[in-house]
Amino acid sequence: MGIFDFFKKTDKVGKDSAIDSKELVGSSNNKKSATKEVVTKLSFHPDWNVPQEQQYVFRFLANELEPLKPNQLSLAAISIEEEARNGAWHVKAFFRSSLSQPIELGDIELILLDKDDKRLASKQFNFKDLGTIPAESARPWVFTFDKNSIEAEEVPEDGWKIAFNLISLRGHQLDLDETWKKQLPKEQQELLEKVVKDLPKLGKTEVNFTGLQVNLRDDKSLHASIFIRNGNDKAINLEQLPLEIIDANGKRVAKGSFKLDPILTVQPNSTKPWTFIFPAELVDAENADFSRWTARVVQ
DSSP states (O other): OOGGGGOOTTOOOOOEEEEETHHHHSSOOOOSOTTOOBOOEEOOOTTOOOOHHHHHHHHHHHHTOOOBOTTEEEEEEEEEEEOTTTOOEEEEEEEEEOOSSOBOOOEEEEEEEOTTOOEEEEEEEEGGGGOOBOTTEEEEEEEEEOGGGBOSSSOOOTTOEEEEOHHHHTOOEEOOOHHHHHHSOHHHHHHHHHHHHHSOOOOTTOEEEEEEEEEEOTTSOEEEEEEEEEOSSSOEEEEEEEEEEEOTTSOEEEEEEEEEEEEEEEOTTEEEEEEEEEOGGGBOOTTOOTTSOEEEEOO
C-alpha cells in the first residue's frame, strides 16, 4: 500500500494538538504579531509525486484546518487505519508550523490519546523523514505505531488526538520537594541537579532507587538519603516502601518498611531525593563499610 492510498475522500480532520515552538526548537525568530493568526498552506514532501485526484483530497483536508497562533507547531489528527496483518496502526495527520521560517526536526516521541486523554500508544519518530517544513505550512504524513507500541485493545472512536510527548522532550529533571527547597541553599540544589543529570539514563518504564548519602548517627539510627528515579511519563505514588540498605561487603545493615503519609509522589521522568530514617533497632551497622552502598526495595 502506497502512502497516498491511506488518504481518502471520506477522511475528516479531527483534533488539533498545538504547542509553542520553543518546546521543541528553543527561541524563535518569528516576527509576526502575537495576536495575528496564521493560516497554514498545504505542503508536500519534495519526493512525492502526488496525482491530481489525490491533490484534491489533500486540499480538501487542509481547508478544514483551523488557523494557528504564531510560533506554534501542531499535529492535526485525521484518522487511524489498523493493519490486519500485524496489528499496526497507521495514523494519518498533518504536521503544521506557523513559524515564519522553514524548520527541520529530529527524533521526537509522539503519543496517541483518547477523548479522555488516556494514553493509547507512544513511539519515537525521526521527523527528518518528513523533510524540511516550509514556513506557515501543513504537511500530511502517516505515523505508523507498531503493535508493541500500542497499549489499547482497539482503535479509538472520535475525539482522539496525536500529540508531542512534552514530558520526554524536556529531559529528566530533579523533582525537589518543597521541604528540601526550603532547607537546601541554592548552590546545593544546583549541585543535586547536576548529579541527577549525570546519572545513567532510565528506561521508559523503569523506577530506580539510587543511594545519595548515608549517615550513622550517635543514637545508632541510620539516615539514608536516596534518589527515587521515575522513568515513566506518568507520576508514581508511594504509600508503603519496604527498604533495605546493603554495604560494600554485601552485608545488610538496615531493613525497614516505611509508611509514607502523605503519599510520596514522584513526577514523570523525574528524580526525587528523600531521606529514610531507620531507628536503631532496625540497624546492624557493626563493621559496616559505607564506601559503597545500595538501597533496595524488599520484594
